[in-house]
Amino acid sequence: MSLSRPERAAAILSRLKALYPGAHCELDHRNPFELLIATILSAQCTDVRVNKTTPELFRRFPTPAAMAGAPPAELEALIRPTGFYRNKARSILGASRALVEKHGGEVPRDLESLHALPGVGRKTANVVLGDAFGIQEGIVVDTHVGRLVRRFGLTRQQDAVKVEYALMPLIPRADWTRISHLLIWHGRRRCKAQNPDCRGCELRDLCPSADKAVRKKTVRKLDKVRPSPKIKT
Numbered sequence: 001m002s003l004s005r006p007e008r009a010a011a012i013l014s015r016l017k018a019l020y021p022g023a024h025c026e027l028d029h030r031n032p033f034e035l036l037i038a039t040i041l042s043a044q045c046t047d048v049r050v051n052k053t054t055p056e057l058f059r060r061f062p063t064p065a066a067m068a069g070a071p072p073a074e075l076e077a078l079i080r081p082t083g084f085y086r087n088k089a090r091s092i093l094g095a096s097r098a099l100v101e102k103h104g105g106e107v108p109r110d111l112e113s114l115h116a117l118p119g120v121g122r123k124t125a126n127v128v129l130g131d132a133f134g135i136q137e138g139i140v141v142d143t144h145v146g147r148l149v150r151r152f153g154l155t156r157q158q159d160a161v162k163v164e165y166a167l168m169p170l171i172p173r174a175d176w177t178r179i180s181h182l183l184i185w186h187g188r189r190r191c192k193a194q195n196p197d198c199r200g201c202e203l204r205d206l207c208p209s210a211d212k213a214v215r216k217k218t219v220r221k222l223d224k225v226r227p228s229p230k231i232k233t
Contacts, residue, residue, distance in 0.1 A: 003206070009154055009170035011206050016182035019202055023181040025131045027051065032107035032132035033099070034058055036117075037067070039124045040091050045082040053081055064105045067096035091119020111137045122161060130177030139164045139171065140180035144187030151191065151209040 026047045029035035041050045057078050061067040076089045095117040099105055107128060108114055114125035129135040141160040149155055155166035171179050190197050204210040
């Protein structure tokens with residue numbers, strides 16, 4: 001018997017919790033400010049690369065006030081390995097200055113104020129609220145989350161905000177932060193973008209896309225071993 005979307009979402013959440021009981025944000029940080037900056041840097045960049053970059057960055061500029069006064073050229077040089085470093089430097093400087101001028105050097109705890117910071121979109125705001133403050137305001141939708149929920153048949157939406165709004169009624173609010181980490185961990189370890197391990201996937205029976213992917217791989221393998229037809233001359 002096929003499951004409805006709410007039933008499938010509940011089953012997926014339960015299965016992922018059992019698979020990844022230690023799932024957490026993989027951006028290294030010691031406080032809300034560091035998480036905010038690390039999340040800005042993570043755009044179009046891996047968490048591993050960000051984590052290699054931030055120790056020296058935060059050693060040199062450990063607070064919003066220090067970061068707000070960072071020489072742009074020096075800041076760009078420090079974050080260059082994360083890519084798009086000029087745009088990210090402008091966002092970091094703008095956000096840090098806004099924290100100092102409008103929030104007393106503290107990271108705000110509400111979505112509207114976070115979203116108003118330069119370079120901070122809804123995803124970044126949700127990361128900070130959920131992982132720094134434990135506030136369940138929304139669901140973080142990155143490329144892994146979007147890919148997996150579409151493969152699971154929970155939504156057909158492509159836009160990240162529309163995906164988030166589609167997921168919110170399907171996931172208990174207490175799990176809004178956790179579901180993102182669970183999906184990201186599964187996306188990095190099993191359900192990869194280019195070569196998903198559908199045969200070995202622990203959620204295969206809950207995923208409408210799994211059998212299609214397995215059949216496609218089987219056909220490709222058969223095509224490789226199938227002998228070419230003999231041509232009479």
